[in-house]
Amino acid sequence: MCVFFDQLYNFAHWLAQNRDEAEDLVQETYAKALRGFSSYQQGTNFRAWMYRILRNTFLTSRTGLKATQTVPLENDEDGPILAVADTQTPEAILIDRSNQALLESAIDELPVHYREVLLLCEVEEMSYQEIAETIAVPIGTVMSRLSRARVALRASVRQKLQRT
Amino acid sequence: MACEQWRSQLDTYLDGELSAESMRTLDAHLRTCPDCTADVLSRVQLRRSVKAAGTRFRPSSEFRSKVQKQIGTKRRWSWNLGWTLATATLAILLLASGINNYFAKQGLREQQLYSELADLHVATLGSANPVDVLSSDRHTVKPWFQGKIPFTFNLPELQNSEFTLLGGRVAYLEQSSGAHLIYQVRKHEISVFIFPDTTAIASLGDSSKARQQQTFNVASWAQGGLRYVVFGDTSADDIQKLSSLLKSAGHA
Numbered sequence: 001m002c003v004f005f006d007q008l009y010n011f012a013h014w015l016a017q018n019r020d021e022a023e024d025l026v027q028e029t030y031a032k033a034l035r036g037f038s039s040y041q042q043g044t045n046f047r048a049w050m051y052r053i054l055r056n057t058f059l060t061s062r063t064g065l066k067a068t069q070t071v072p073l074e075n076d077e078d079g080p081i082l083a084v085a086d087t088q089t090p091e092a093i094l095i096d097r098s099n100q101a102l103l104e105s106a107i108d109e110l111p112v113h114y115r116e117v118l119l120l121c122e123v124e125e126m127s128y129q130e131i132a133e134t135i136a137v138p139i140g141t142v143m144s145r146l147s148r149a150r151v152a153l154r155a156s157v158r159q160k161l162q163r164t
Numbered sequence: 165m166a167c168e169q170w171r172s173q174l175d176t177y178l179d180g181e182l183s184a185e186s187m188r189t190l191d192a193h194l195r196t197c198p199d200c201t202a203d204v205l206s207r208v209q210l211r212r213s214v215k216a217a218g219t220r221f222r223p224s225s226e227f228r229s230k231v232q233k234q235i236g237t238k239r240r241w242s243w244n245l246g247w248t249l250a251t252a253t254l255a256i257l258l259l260a261s262g263i264n265n266y267f268a269k270q271g272l273r274e275q276q277l278y279s280e281l282a283d284l285h286v287a288t289l290g291s292a293n294p295v296d297v298l299s300s301d302r303h304t305v306k307p308w309f310q311g312k313i314p315f316t317f318n319l320p321e322l323q324n325s326e327f328t329l330l331g332g333r334v335a336y337l338e339q340s341s342g343a344h345l346i347y348q349v350r351k352h353e354i355s356v357f358i359f360p361d362t363t364a365i366a367s368l369g370d371s372s373k374a375r376q377q378q379t380f381n382v383a384s385w386a387q388g389g390l391r392y393v394v395f396g397d398t399s400a401d402d403i404q405k406l407s408s409l410l411k412s413a414g415h416a
Binding site: 009014026037050153 | 172175176179181210211213214215216217218219220221222223227228230231234235250251253254257258260261272
């Protein structure tokens with residue numbers, strides 16, 4: 001349980017942005033997984049199934065509802081990914097340990113739909129297919145959402161670095 | 165393709181989600197374009213930092229015990245077999261998921277290699293000239309590879325089998341040159357790839373039994389420092405038979 005439990009907790013904390021709520025989320029996820037185990041289809045991705053339960057629990061929680069209501073999704077989300085290509089020159093974004101906090105706050109400030117795909121991809125190292133299964137959207141949407149999340153993160157980091 | 169167009173694909177490239185063909189083309193582009201290479205490096209650095217920052221929260225030991233107790237309590241309360249089985253299976257799956265996570269990268273690598281082999285197989289069969297040495301005689305095909313690839317190999321005698329050798333060509337995988345042989349069984353054509361068993365190519369993994377990859381049936385094994393991959397749309401049984409023939413020839 002250890003490796004998976006820690007990861008699930010970390011993801012819950014990023015979603016809820018609060019220790020108590022993250023603990024409630026994980027606890028409820030385990031309870032729901034045990035209760036609804038019959039709905040798990042053998043042979044499908046178990047990790048995606050657990051993360052999906054956690055995410056759905058979050059989205060229907062008060063914090064989740066608030067987070068999704070205050071940040072409407074862009075309506076051209078399924079549009080061509082080229083449209084959101086990062087056209088900035090490739091100057092190095094230098095992040096070292098001293099400004100790790102800056103990056104954490106940039107991730108924290110991302111809209112929840114961007115934050116979750118970014119974390120599932122870069123922290124959980126899920127494939128696009130796994131992310132699509134977890135958040136129940138087509139792969140094309142995963143790609144465009146991820147691309148937008150990265151553009152937004154880079155822009156935010158640049159802005160914060162300029163300010164320091 | 166211009167740099168601007170590549171830029172929009174750099175993250176997909178780093179995620180390992182581009183098609184094998186695009187991967188190759190972008191690899192080649194990066195070798196000649198310092199701007200895009202600098203961009204890739206910057207993105208890699210940011211990713212590492214995001215990964216480090218993203219693993220920020222850890223559960224307290226009290227919370228861990230609480231959840232463990234929660235699962236344990238449920239098991240004591242529910243004596244019925246269904247619950248016990250469900251909990252046991254959940255525990256096994258949780259463990260498997262942990263292990264799976266460790267090997268996720270390895271799995272992705274394996275998928276990429278199989279995807280490249282699928283491309284080689286399909287592109288070769290679709291070509292007007294699928295083979296460079298056209299012969300059913302193993303004593304013609306094998307010597308043709310001399311000086312073209314950095315190793316030699318044995319091919320099986322097919323006289324009493326239903327397989328026919330159609331010919332061969334040189335193939336490249338992970339910067340290594342190897343042999344690509346085409347066999348026929350009934351109307352099906354099967355690719356046999358032989359490469360040096362380098363660390364990168366060894367990610368294909370050993371499977372004594374034929375299994376499905378990219379909708380094809382495949383078998384892969386290492387023998388005498390070489391990696392053999394048998395690949396085709398024919399039945400798993402055919403793949404198995406041809407693999408056995410190749411294995412016995414390899415021991416000869």
